Amino acid sequence: MTELSDDELERYARHIVLPQVGGIGQRRLKAASVAIVGAGGIGSVVISALAGAGIGKLTIIDDDVVDRTNLQRQPIFRNDQIGQSKAVLAAKFVRALNPYVEVDPIRQRLIADNAETLLGGHDLVIDDCDNFATRLVVGDKLTRLGIPLVSAAAVQFQGQVAFFRGWEADKPCYRCFVGDAFDSDDCDTCAEQGVLGALTATVGGFAALMAIRAIVGIGGDVAGSLFLFDGEALDWRKIRLPKDPRCRTCSA
Template sequence: MAAFGTDELERYARHIILPEIGGAGQQALKQARVLVIGAGGLGSPLLLYLAAAGIGTLGIVDDDTVSLSNLQRQVLHSTDRIGAKKTESAAAALAALNPHVRVVEHSERLTEANAGRLFAGYDIVADGSDNFDTRFLVNDTCYRLQKTLVTAAILRFDGQLSTFKAYLGDPHPCYRCVFPEAPPPGSIPSCQEAGVLGALGGVMGSLQALEVVKEITGIGDSMSGRLLLYDALRGDFRTVKLRRDPHCRLCGDHEA
């Protein structure tokens, strides 16, 4: 087990003095390998806080480039990096924040063909994607590879967050237990069509990072089996209990 250098002890001092984390918890963060899907509105604060927390290895999956319209919410990127690959821009920002973190760039679109290969080398997956097809793919791959999934979503002034560990069985649901099928095309607008409040990504992405840290260190109560809903206009948080669906096509009782 690698020891902390003097600069690391100072960098993580406010974590280490927390009895719930301490040196052992910080060591767990240093050894952790987290894969983040998307370096956009959610991925930006998520990646920044995970790097600041001292996650040992951060993988980033994104095939997009930085555009001017991203900068209203994607705080990981900057004006001088417009046109750059988002993975490259993210890696530069994270290296400047914490050089002790290893960043692995996966500058490719997540597909059924590559998901298993990409996920295999990581302990936990954090999904900040912006469409149902990707969310289903991430959920299904995490279930099959027995990876913990922390996922969040934002649109307009609303956010949601949950953790899925259906591979543990009852009482843990998977994403498909909550959303069995994607909504009909055109029924839910994209952020590009409907807009999104920039700071909302900061709220939900930060909460997502917090839940990843909790899962790695084993502190607090997991969000598995609960869905957090945030209404930014009302300033209101609400938690809904989730149940595993025994008829779920992925993790239901028909599965071996």
Template sequence: MTLAPKRLDRFARHIVLPELGGAGQVALSQAHVVLVGCGGIGSPALQYLAGAGVGRLTLIDDDVVDLTNLQRQTIFTEADLNRPKAEVAADWVRRFDSAIEVRAIAGRLGGLNAAPLLEGATLVLDGCDNFATRLAVSDACVKLGVPLTSAALGRFQGQVANFAGHLEGHSCYRCFVGDAFDAEDCDTCAADGVLGAMAGWVGTFAAMHAVRVLTSGHAAMGDPQWGKVHLLDGLAPALRTMRIVKDPECRGCSAA
């Protein structure tokens, strides 16, 4: 596959990077990313995935735009209040780049519908706000053989990691957090607060991490860093990394 002249111009600053090049850009154009959550993490992640030229995007979110979102959820405006976030996000993509194929799903992802919603993805980027959904996403990704970029945010801290629990010897998100969490266990931005710029840092870091996976084997950007959780501290500021080993008892990936 080759890129059309207008696409070559649009992504010229990517293509001249030796670590990415034309082959990496073509890989991005052929990728299908499912974004779970279009909020604080999803908004900036979406902007940079679209900016990178990811060819197909599926956007999943069951929430509507609220005035409190505008402090950090960068694709929304006052004119979008009370509209479904997934639909507003899809409209943003269409205005930004008409060549991107985009689908909005204004509904909740759970254990029963996760696999059908994620099937066919090249990668899933999960920036949702509860553990029940995160675990459903992780289990479905393992089942489907789809890589997962997981990103979380709270106050002045963030976490970003790539997981490949479907590959032998690699951990999944459930290996990281275990089985004990459900929707009621998750802290909320409403209760604890979050710095708007912190959401931007985590979201763009997640987009960068997703690009590593999408171009793996096509470009020299480095390894996908499977199972390495990057901890972002906005107060220090600091960044540190820890490795999550595969749990032989994990019910999400031990039989994968």
């Protein structure tokens, strides 16, 4: 397993003193490769948290540019960066925060034709994109590749985070959760419905924590669990998702 330099031992000292992480857990983080689909409100927080945590390689996939309306909830971008590539700027942010993290910005829209190329070879993928069509492509492809998925979403005051390993016989995939009705780009987004900036930070932090738990091996297995957050009531709920025996992605 990859060793830690003296500088890294100091950098990650607050992790290493945790008995649940320690030096072994920190080396697992350094050895891990994670892809993040979407560098928006949730993705901004995920990128910052995972880069700070010392994930060895981050792949950031986003074909969008920074808009003024993004700045209310996407803290890794600045006002003077409006109009520039989110993926490129996010990579620049990561390099400035932690020089020990390798980062690869991908300025492409993830579609069925490039999904395997962009996602294959990673240890885990976090999807926080803003449309169901892309989410289903990601979920379907990762199920076939056998790569764990953390799926995170937020709109208005409602957030949700789930963990999927749908290739396993007793675990649902993302399509088991949402079905076949959303294989299109025709769905509501936060541009139409609104979203509280602090909510995306809450959901992004939770998604990053879920990813770190999975990589290090902390706590129990939450695959197949959906966590719902109500930002008005300040209430978390955990739901166990069933596997759909008729799911066209994982039922075989």
